[in-house]
Structure formats: C-alpha cells, structure tokens
Amino acid sequence: MSAGGGAKGPRHYDWAAIDLLPEAVAGVYRLLIRRNRTTGELACYRCLSPHPVPIGTLVRVAGMRWRIEETFQAGKGLAGLDEHQVRRYTPWLRWVTLAMLAHAFLAVVRAREHRDHPVPDGLIALACNEIQRLFATPNNAARQPTRTPSALAPMAPPASSPGPHMPLPPPHNHTMKIHNHGWSISRPPPGSSGLGGSHRGRA
Template structure:
C-alpha cells in the first residue's frame, strides 16, 4: 500500500484499495464486492464498486508498480516471459468480452470470457505481470454493445497471438529484461509472433503442432516426420524442472532448421515421453548458439503460467469478479495480480531467510498464505456487524425480487 497509495487521487480510494487487497488475500471462499465489503467492515459494497468503476486512478499505473515488485523480488537472471490464455465461465451476454467460445478452463465451448496473460518467471519463482482481454468479433463488430460495456472506441479485434505480441512489446518498452519467451501452440503456430521476437533478439521456445513444417537441408518436412529421422544416439535424457512429484524427466532431441529472412539460430526441439512414447514439438530461436539443456529449461518454464492461473484463481479470486465493463475488469485483474504477486515475492523472500531443513519441503505460496491469514488477517468482526450485513443482504435481495416481479407483471 505504501507503493501504490500515491496512484490514487483521493485517500478514501487508496483505503478502499487496501481493503480490496486484504480481502482477496483472505480466506473468503467467494470473493466479490459483497463478501469483501462485509469482511472489510463496510456498510455496503458501494465503496468497492465505486473503486472498480468510477474512482479516479489508472490500472496502467499499478501495472508499473506490479512489474517493479515482481522483478525486484524474483530477479532478472535467465528470465522467461510466458504467454497463455485462460477463460472465466460467465453467465449472460452483457459482461465485456463474453460469448460462447472455447475455453481450456472447461475443456469445451462455454459462455465465457477469455484473456491473454503474461507471466514473468525466473529460477526463484513466477508471477503474472500483465493481461489483455480478448474481444471476439461479435463484440468488435457491434459498436453499440462495446459502448455499453465502456470499451474504448480505438479497441479493435485482435487475435490471441496479436494480444500476446502487444503484452511482450509493452514489457520491453517498460524496460523488462527477458531473455526468452515461451508459449503453447496458439502462439508457436503464429509466424508473425515468431518474427517479432526474432527481430527483437529475444529467444523463444514455442510449442507447435505435429503437422507444422520446417525447412531442413533446403526442403520442407513435417515436425512428426522430422522426429522419425532423429537417430537414437541424438536423444538425451534431461529434466524439464522440478514438478509436484519431483524432477520431470524426458528424452530430448533438437534439429537445426532454416528460417528465411530471420536472424539468429533456429531449431526444432522434440520431447519424448519414454513411458508412453508421446512426442511434443517446439520451434526455438536464440540470437546466440545455446545448449540443448538451455532450451529444455525454457520449455519447462512454460508450465509456470498454468501454476500462476491455478494459484491466482484459487488463492486470490482472479476469476471471481462480477464486473461487466472494460474499466472494472482491468481494475479487478490488476489488483488481484498485485495481491498474488505479493504472496509470491514474499514467499521467495521467506525461503531465502529460512534455515535449510531436510525434513521439510520448501515454503510454498499456499502455506505462506495460510500463515498470513492465521497470524495477521483473521477477521475479528463483532456479532452486531454480522447481523447488520445479514439484514442488508436480505433487503437488497427483496428489492431485486420485487423489481423482477414488477417487470414480469407488466403487459407486453
């Protein structure tokens, strides 16, 4: 709060932001303006709703503070920017960006809101540092609908790889020094994104489909056909990093490929699961010659964004917002990302101070949050405050019920 308070035009807005952050860090199972206001001791959710919709402050300013906190806390050595999208299941059609679309959260087409996120990952830890809301063409082709959700007039349709490129460019402009970018097939299959990274002398390890073609020895070959040509002696068993059950061991091979008009060194990296025989393919680039182990380490970092999604949704309620407009969505997400980054950075600092103990696993973000809640954030509300809120909720629900009945009783 000492860091972000100057970003707010009024002291009451800064105090409400503090109440918001404490609430999303808390043990509340459902995090929305109603439940969070009750925990903060507010008489109603009005203050938090005002913070998200009408108060004078810029989410982009807090993004700068967030990124500075993450970089200072996690360091810059071998930093990787990881891009990926995630979906939040939503009802109705008025929430900005919502339509029936595929989301990996559900594994199928659902009524959802999708956004592309950028994770900053080092050996110390990882945290979300930026995001971009995906607006389907059903939104960008409907100016009235966009205006109702307060989408800026200059925001047009952009694919997910284009949004990822915007996030990466924004990070570079902000002075974030990252040696690598990692992502899944959505981004690896996009030649414009790969060209943008190569032109900026940024290495990448991006997953691609098995049917994608590369140029080897002056001819095109599919990724899966290329894997068949790799001799057994070329495969090396390496760990992609530490997972929940220990080191993630696979066999890896790489083949140099040709990228016309692009600088640097280029490879096709192939990962083999020696138990199932399953193969995965990565387009790779770096301005300098690097080892196979370096490419494998970056490939392993891609999963940090999945961990960031799981942790930020499960611990700080990234997906639990009940806001509908462009501004409110950007404010909710930046505040939640800031709270989650605090957990990550402080956990990393605590790990550095801990005396190594072979009988304990290292301190996790989940365990640190449990201690934070138990020792610092446990709410001590008087019973009268709880009864006041119960009365307020019931009055609000009765008004909503009456309004609904009145609408249904009107003649058509």
Template structure:
C-alpha cells in the first residue's frame, strides 16, 4: 500500500508541497523571516537509488556513497521548519539515459549545481507571498551567481565566504583575511549570540563597508557589507558577505548569522523524528514523495511546538525548558499514536513530562552559572 502511494498513486506532490509551504508560512508569520539554504546527505548501499553516487556529504563527514539534497528552511522568531527540497542529480547520473529511465527521472530534469537548485527554490517563494526576507547560507553558496540571483528576487542576504574571497573598498581590493588585519581594535564589538546548556555564547564582531558586486541590471547598488566574526578565546575568524537595499544595524546581521543554524536543527529533528533519511526508495517520484511526507510530519511537529511555546505561561516560581519536538512526540505516543492501553495513566505521563522539563531547566541554569564563573576568571 505504501509503495503504491509513493510510486503508483496519482497525486500532485508539487501542489501538495506548495500548500504545505503556504500553511507553514501562515502559521510562523512573515516578520523577520530568514530563508536558510543547505544540503544534507543520506548514506546508501547501492547506486540503484536515484542520484546515489560517491560524493561529499557533511552528514557523513566526508566522501561516501549517498544521495544529497538541497533543502530550504523558513525561520522566524517564533519557529522554523523545512518547506522545500531538491534532489541533487550528479552529472554522471544526468547524462546516463539508461539509469534515468530505470529511475523514472523526468525528461525536463537536467543537471543543476547545488547553488542552482537553491536559486530555483528561492525563485518560487515570491509567488507564494514571501516578498520580504533574508537569505542565509554557508560559503558553498557564496558565489557571485547565487548572490546576484538572490537580488533578482528582491531578497537580502548574509552568506558566508571563504578567507580568500576578494572584496573592494574605497582604499583597495584585497582578500577578506588581509583586509581584517588592518582593522583597528576599536572596530570590534562583543555581542551575545545565543545560549546553550553550558552558558551564553559571545563573539567579537566587526563591519566593513565594501563595494557591491554582481548587481543585476537596472538595480540599485544598495548597501554591501563584510561582516567578520572572531572567537573571543581562539581568535578564529569567519566572514560573511551581506547585502540589503538600505543600511542595517550590526545586531540584525548577527541575528541572521545565528538563525542560519536553524536548518541544522531541522535536519536533526526531521531525520530523527520524521524519517527524512529512512526512505527505502529508488525512483525519482518515490524519493520526492517520501521526502515530502516526512517534511509534512516534521512541519506539524515544529509548528505545534512553536504554538505551544508561544501559548504557555510559566509561573515565576517554577520554570521549564521550552517544549521540544522530541517531547511532543513522546506525549503523542502516550496519548494519540498507539492504541490506548489500560495501564497508561494520563496524569502520570503529564507529571513526568513536567518533572523532566523542570529539571532540564535547572541543569541548564547551573551550567550557565558555572560557565559565567569560569569565563570571568579567564578574562
């Protein structure tokens, strides 16, 4: 039955994808939107699976036999979820007519690089009403072609670039690593970029105005900035090419950088909770349908979690860690997903959930306090 649903049933998965994306956008809102692009790989045991080849995957930690897909995450201050994906078809696959036919690859599908797949997903969003957003991505997507295409669809961007990336200032043209060496000490500003179980995270940041490159025809130059992040202990540097139509403050650019990591959380949860990487399928249609129903399941969890967090009021005496997708799945398995059992006590399950979240909060608070003490002693 499932195989027929994935490969033989007549239904339009593209239309379903569009409806799910619209539903997610409506629930998460359209303020302070960051569209995050990244790819993830799923290990395979055979090249029979569509797109499977020996290629690099960060999820595998190197080169291996895997499928790689580029995903798009929609992130706002209230929550985030995956809303689109594209399977990467290596050039050897795209040129092999026999393999294409066996895997059911559509005739109109041609070879496209990962940045081109990302551009294709972003270009669809204005039609769905997403007209004001930042785009965030790692350095693999930092090429001029990608950045120009983002400006074509009227989005802003904060995209990581390599240390040998060249920029032009009113004074000179140089690599970003050489440019930052000439920065005076007063250019750096320390900002809090988030908090974890071990305490708050702080980095030093600097902004440098640079000339815009890749400006589309009949477009204004806008405001182009190089954003630099420095680890306060190791001194490790990271660079981000930023563009917007008007000048933006440092804290807003830093916020976009921080929210880029939301897609990593989406990958982890979608694979661990919704089976995104567990599809035992080999054809083009089956892959797209399996990934779609996994995305739908994860979107339901992610948005329900977001709504639960925004609607929960906590007392001043007792505090909890925010409810997570994993915690929500535990409760669903207790009350909804399995057949009800006579020995399940709903009150006990809810009390156990409250106890677990309260003690997680207390443990995280202790970690933060200890981190503050050790940080103060180092400085």
C-alpha cells in the first residue's frame, strides 16, 4: 500500500493496525505499523479517531507527514521561519505567525496566477520561489547605485598617453628548420638588408 507520492515516486510499504485499549478521551485507539519492504525497518504511529476508520485512511493520514515536512522546509527558505532570535514564547509565536502568513500569501498568489494565467505548453509555471524573488527584486534594485558613463570615464586610461617602450628581443643566432615543408630559415649575414634571409631549400 502506498503512503503517497515522494521524491522518487510512490512510497510503498507494508502496513498493519492493532487495536489499543481505550483511554480517557473517547474514540478509537489503534497502533499503525509500517514496514519497509527493502530494509525491513519498522515505524509505528499511535492513532486516535472519533469512530472506526479503514486502514487505508490511517495510511493516507500518516503519509501527510512528508507534506508537512516539505511545508516547513519551504517556510524556512521563503519566509525565514527558522531565522528568529527569541527566547520567550510570545515573541516566538509572533515571528512564526508572520512567517506562516508570508508563506501562505505566496501560496495564494501562486494559485491565483495558475488559475487566471495558464502557462502555455513548453513553459514552467511560476513557483513560490520565483514569486518571492519578484517581490524582493525591486527593493534590491532601488538600493543599487546607478553608474553613469561619466562616472566610469575616469576609470579608463587616457587614449593620448603612450604606453611604456618595450625593447625588441635580440635576433637568434641559430637556424630554424621546418622539415615537414622543406623550408629553412636562417639568420641573414651581417651587412645585408635582411630581405633575403629566407630561402627555400630542402631540409
């Protein structure tokens, strides 16, 4: 039985349910046991329902834990759910409430955008990450200083100033031969103009 879709597809496990003794709170108490089909690892869930429900319902509710964890991870990345620096319950509650409201706002904007402006084929629909970035971009752009061409002009060297004079390396005294093409280039003899320094010959 599958507990819902995961990052690698449906999560299939073996499930079993055992009735527990009733306690002070009215309802049906059951112990839901999950076994991994590959490793044999067991996990248990203590369940309470107002009336008897089939095991498939218990499995579906137990599988929602991954969705809750994904929501917490998204809240941390989008709204700074874990970036509080408080030590008392009241300020912590205020911070968490504002972060959850911000995350809910992004989710509502995404849902309305998908409903009112369907995405054409071949394009990816807007996600909460892109929407959060769109809201943050104008504020960040306003803080960036504008650099005009006049401000960039002093950074370039003046065109009229000559560069440093680099002396040419002295000529080589050896003869270079390229055997692949049959060319031989040698240093011209002293007193010549240098125009006849290259001649064709066999290597």
